[in-house]
Amino acid sequence: MPRRRTTIGVLSLEVANAYLEPILDELSATAREHQLNLVNFVESLNPEDLTANRRLTTNIAGPASVDAILVLPLGHRLTPEDLTAYCQRFSALPVCSVPAVTTDSVSHVRVDNEAGLRAAIAHLLGVHGYRRVAFVCGPKGSDEAELRYQVYRSMLDAHGIAFDEALVAPGEYMIQSGIDAVALLWDVRGLKPEAIVCVNDGTAFGVLEALKARGFSVPHDVAVLGFDDVELARYVDPPLTTVRQPLRELGRRALEVLLERLEPGSLPRSEVLASELVIRDSCGCSAYRVSDAPLSSAPGPLGLEALNQKSLKAQRALISLGLPGARDSHWEEKLYATFLDELSRKTPQFLPFLRSVLDDADRSHGDVSAFHKAITLLWQVVSKNLAPDSWEWKRADRLLHAARVMTSGVAERGPAHQQVRSVDSAYKLTRTNNALSAVIDFASAGRVLAQHLPEHGIPSCYVCVYESEQPPVEWSRLVAGFCSGAALELPEGGIRFRTELVLPAGIPDSAEPSQHIVGPLSRNGSSPGYVVFERGASAGFVYENLLVQIGTMVGHIRLLDALVREATLREAAERARMQKELAIAAQIQASILPRSFAVAGLEIAAAMQPATEVGGDYYDIIPLESGTWIGIGDVAGHGLPTGLVMLMLQATISGVVRGAPNAPPSEILYTANAVLFDNIRNRMEQDEHVTLTLLHFTGTGQMIFAGAHEDILIYRARRGEVEVVQTPGAWLAAARDLRGKLDDITLELGADDVVLLYTDGITEARRADGEFFGPERLIAALAKVWQAPVQEIRDAILDQVRAFMGTQQDDITLVVIRNTPGRVSS
Amino acid sequence: MTALPSGLGLAPVDEGGFSLTPSLRGKVLAVKICGNGDMAALDVLNRYLKQLHREAVHLGAAEVELDFHELYFMNSSCLKALVSFIDGAANVDKPGYRIRFLTNPQLFWQRRSLEALQRLAPEFVQIES
Numbered sequence: 001m002p003r004r005r006t007t008i009g010v011l012s013l014e015v016a017n018a019y020l021e022p023i024l025d026e027l028s029a030t031a032r033e034h035q036l037n038l039v040n041f042v043e044s045l046n047p048e049d050l051t052a053n054r055r056l057t058t059n060i061a062g063p064a065s066v067d068a069i070l071v072l073p074l075g076h077r078l079t080p081e082d083l084t085a086y087c088q089r090f091s092a093l094p095v096c097s098v099p100a101v102t103t104d105s106v107s108h109v110r111v112d113n114e115a116g117l118r119a120a121i122a123h124l125l126g127v128h129g130y131r132r133v134a135f136v137c138g139p140k141g142s143d144e145a146e147l148r149y150q151v152y153r154s155m156l157d158a159h160g161i162a163f164d165e166a167l168v169a170p171g172e173y174m175i176q177s178g179i180d181a182v183a184l185l186w187d188v189r190g191l192k193p194e195a196i197v198c199v200n201d202g203t204a205f206g207v208l209e210a211l212k213a214r215g216f217s218v219p220h221d222v223a224v225l226g227f228d229d230v231e232l233a234r235y236v237d238p239p240l241t242t243v244r245q246p247l248r249e250l251g252r253r254a255l256e257v258l259l260e261r262l263e264p265g266s267l268p269r270s271e272v273l274a275s276e277l278v279i280r281d282s283c284g285c286s287a288y289r290v291s292d293a294p295l296s297s298a299p300g301p302l303g304l305e306a307l308n309q310k311s312l313k314a315q316r317a318l319i320s321l322g323l324p325g326a327r328d329s330h331w332e333e334k335l336y337a338t339f340l341d342e343l344s345r346k347t348p349q350f351l352p353f354l355r356s357v358l359d360d361a362d363r364s365h366g367d368v369s370a371f372h373k374a375i376t377l378l379w380q381v382v383s384k385n386l387a388p389d390s391w392e393w394k395r396a397d398r399l400l401h402a403a404r405v406m407t408s409g410v411a412e413r414g415p416a417h418q419q420v421r422s423v424d425s426a427y428k429l430t431r432t433n434n435a436l437s438a439v440i441d442f443a444s445a446g447r448v449l450a451q452h453l454p455e456h457g458i459p460s461c462y463v464c465v466y467e468s469e470q471p472p473v474e475w476s477r478l479v480a481g482f483c484s485g486a487a488l489e490l491p492e493g494g495i496r497f498r499t500e501l502v503l504p505a506g507i508p509d510s511a512e513p514s515q516h517i518v519g520p521l522s523r524n525g526s527s528p529g530y531v532v533f534e535r536g537a538s539a540g541f542v543y544e545n546l547l548v549q550i551g552t553m554v555g556h557i558r559l560l561d562a563l564v565r566e567a568t569l570r571e572a573a574e575r576a577r578m579q580k581e582l583a584i585a586a587q588i589q590a591s592i593l594p595r596s597f598a599v600a601g602l603e604i605a606a607a608m609q610p611a612t613e614v615g616g617d618y619y620d621i622i623p624l625e626s627g628t629w630i631g632i633g634d635v636a637g638h639g640l641p642t643g644l645v646m647l648m649l650q651a652t653i654s655g656v657v658r659g660a661p662n663a664p665p666s667e668i669l670y671t672a673n674a675v676l677f678d679n680i681r682n683r684m685e686q687d688e689h690v691t692l693t694l695l696h697f698t699g700t701g702q703m704i705f706a707g708a709h710e711d712i713l714i715y716r717a718r719r720g721e722v723e724v725v726q727t728p729g730a731w732l733a734a735a736r737d738l739r740g741k742l743d744d745i746t747l748e749l750g751a752d753d754v755v756l757l758y759t760d761g762i763t764e765a766r767r768a769d770g771e772f773f774g775p776e777r778l779i780a781a782l783a784k785v786w787q788a789p790v791q792e793i794r795d796a797i798l799d800q801v802r803a804f805m806g807t808q809q810d811d812i813t814l815v816v817i818r819n820t821p822g823r824v825s826s
Numbered sequence: 827m828t829a830l831p832s833g834l835g836l837a838p839v840d841e842g843g844f845s846l847t848p849s850l851r852g853k854v855l856a857v858k859i860c861g862n863g864d865m866a867a868l869d870v871l872n873r874y875l876k877q878l879h880r881e882a883v884h885l886g887a888a889e890v891e892l893d894f895h896e897l898y899f900m901n902s903s904c905l906k907a908l909v910s911f912i913d914g915a916a917n918v919d920k921p922g923y924r925i926r927f928l929t930n931p932q933l934f935w936q937r938r939s940l941e942a943l944q945r946l947a948p949e950f951v952q953i954e955s
Contacts, residue, residue: 731909741948
């Protein structure tokens with residue numbers, strides 16, 4: 001990532017967390033004020049993660065990417081010793097920790113939890129007089145949870161209340177912890193606590209829900225106390241009495257302390273912020289009650305003059321309420337002054353000014369409903385100092401009624417607005433999730449992210465995967481992403497970069513202060529990579545949800561890649577195996593072709609050229625004492641099965657001919673057909689058939705043949721013309737018994753007559769325009785070269801066919817036989 | 827979607843260079859086959875001949891007429907499909923329908939190939955020019 005300005009790394013266990021979100025929001029605002037870059041590395045850590053060799057997002061942070069590091073809570077089970085050890089990773093940089101550490105070498109900004117909780121429990125025990133007070137714990141191993149538990153025990157002791165272990169329930173800081181605790185205390189242990197102290201607000205929300213479900217009224221039946229004062233604490237029913245941690249102030253001060261450490265010569269230091277009790281309804285108080293009347297109860301002089309005289313007192317009382325708002329601009333003084341002006345029949349400024357104060361409080365995430373206390377206080381002043389039924393009294397009554405309506409309206413606006421935003425976010429997330437779930441490659445991932453994430457206010461996003469399965473992960477690849485509204489155009493395999501840089505050099509390319517969130521693709525302690533979001537206006541849960549969805553998407557893409565890779569490898573291996581087998585089959589087929597054409601009384605030349613590795617054409621020359629047998633045929637179909645049938649055909653014919661060398665060709669074919677039919681139809685369960693003509697050259701000038709194949713061409717030397725001889729009959733392996741379906745035909749051959757046997761690969765050879773070579777061209781070719789040696793006749797015809805056809809579609813076989821009585825060819 | 831000829835559960839097929847057009851004349855189920863029966867036509871022909879057999883049985887056809895007048899070429903793989911068709915019709919549903927080929931004497935391959943086909947089941951297959 002570019003380092004054109006100071007960059008602060010923030011480590012946190014998550015971004016969607018009621019405790020962390022106010023801190024992160026304030027950090028973001030403070031970083032903007034100081035023109036800083038902020039990179040929030042997100043990972044939830046367990047103690048074992050720190051010692052095991054795992055690929056953690058927080059481990060990416062370092063001198064190459066940031067100038068200083070702020071450590072926020074990273075995991076509930078981490079002890080101060082664990083955190084101290086983890087902070088050593090970043091010893092080259094200034095570090096400030098918010099969770100407790102056991103070293104002075106890092107700065108530390110924390111909240112004094114103890115004082116606030118002591119005040120809160122003292123309130124329950126002292127003001128309300130509760131004696132049977134239960135406690136719901138936090139996770140075991142959590143330093144802060146243990147501290148809160150110890151405060152609970154010491155406060156019981158201080159008030160002379162015996163500790164009862166049965167009133168202590170385990171928990172995990174979760175809403176469910178509160179639900180489970182109520183079930184344990186009431187249903188299992190049969191206890192009836194008067195009050196429950198919860199280790200945090202989340203647990204208290206669960207307790208409230210479970211008590212309500214059982215028909216209990218809070219606080220009349222049971223009082224409940226929380227801890228943290230997260231925003232929701234104001235809106236639950238009843239509003240939660242809790243201990244406020246100044247979370248926003250914590251974020252701001254932690255960053256400011258860290259910035260001080262960047263100054264030359266500065267040293268680490270610690271700072272403690274106070275926590276405070278926030279009284280609402282759940283403890284048994286009224287949220288809007290002013291418990292200690294700030295004004296004297298003695299009646300003073302009646303009239304406006306009395307109100308004027310008590311201005312200072314009233315303003316101090318307002319200040320003592322500690323309400324959120326523009327405190328530095330003396331809003332309390334102005335509020336009281338405008339109130340008096342209204343009663344003095346001067347300018348009506350009270351309500352407009354109150355509205356501006358309420359808006360300020362709302363904008364700064366303050367508790368707007370707490371302003372009812374100020375209105376109550378003003379009413380007390382009025383009721384003690386103005387005559388009832390006076391014009392001023394009536395005017396004050398109307399004004400303060402209007403002020404209450406206004407305060408309630410503004411107080412409700414916050415959660416209502418938040419709810420609208422949540423519903424809108426949920427709708428958009430559903431659409432985004434649907435789109436991400438359909439992504440199958442990184443190229444389309446970038447486009448989908450570019451299309452959907454801007455809807456969530458996220459200006460840019462980058463998906464990176466680690467190169468190595470095992471840490472340290474020195475190299476990563478940026479595989480998808482978008483910025484400026486468009487998907488990144490990345491090379492195949494993405495852009496390789498050193499992981500410590502977080503993103504490749506020059507990405508993102510902006511001179512403006514930037515804020516990013518870096519989260520893991522999976523939370524199993526060994527993520528395959530991470531996502532970098534440019535921080536936008538979205539709530540934390542949007543980033544958390546997108547992390548899960550993008551992580552799932554990357555998982556799908558990688559799984560699909562792996563499957564495709566495996567399938568491709570398997571396919572390649574299968575193809576190689578097939579090629580090898582085909583090569584062997586072709587070799588076998590070629591090896592059984594006749595090798596010698598030396599036959600008494602005949603000159604023979606032949607060639608066979610399969611269209612694929614293994615052909616379905618057949619020819620054979622079998623010289624015997626009874627004469628020479630020559631067969632030519634074609635197995636219907638293409639590929640390996642036809643090649644196997646061709647081998648079978650060759651063996652069968654060869655065997656049967658040798659067993660009956662003087663038999664008529666038809667008899668040979670009857671027997672061969674019976675063998676082939678049984679083998680192909682019954683045993684192989686295939687349906688190949690064979691066109692075949694079997695010829696017997698008797699050595700006496702006679703040629704006897706049977707079987708249906710292509711027409712035989714004979715160049716009659718004496719007449720100087722080509723005779724076309726049909727080959728009637730049936731095909732082999734197409735019927736069980738061919739008896740009666742074949743004819744033996746006898747022809748006389750003259751000296752130098754040339755017999756041409758061929759397969760349909762020659763006559764049906766096609767030119768690019770679709771025209772066939774045809775029998776006419778073959779006849780013409782024979783007539784042209786018949787006088788040449790048989791090898792030359794063969795080659796000339798084949799050359800002509802090859803020159804004619806575009807690509808070879810079918811096997812080609814040609815046998816040229818010249819009748820040469822009394823001669824032996826070589 | 828091509829409309830089915832009236833009374834027929836068999837649609838015409840036109841694959842560019844190869845087409846099959848069925849018609850029904852009383853008890854004769856006729857198919858005119860045109861073009862080139864090469865490898866590109868093989869799958870179509872195989873499927874169609876199976877449908878043709880089912881339709882002939884369904885209609886109780888006395889005869890299936892295959893008109894080859896405009897079928898210029900048929901390779902050995904397509905001829906193999908015809909052998910399977912004849913074999914199936916002759917052996918499974920015997921004594922079902924007869925098969926009559928209408929041939930074109932100008933196309934020499936038809937005479938050679940169809941005569942061989944006829945010899946397979948002469949009582950069942952008839953060839954006419």
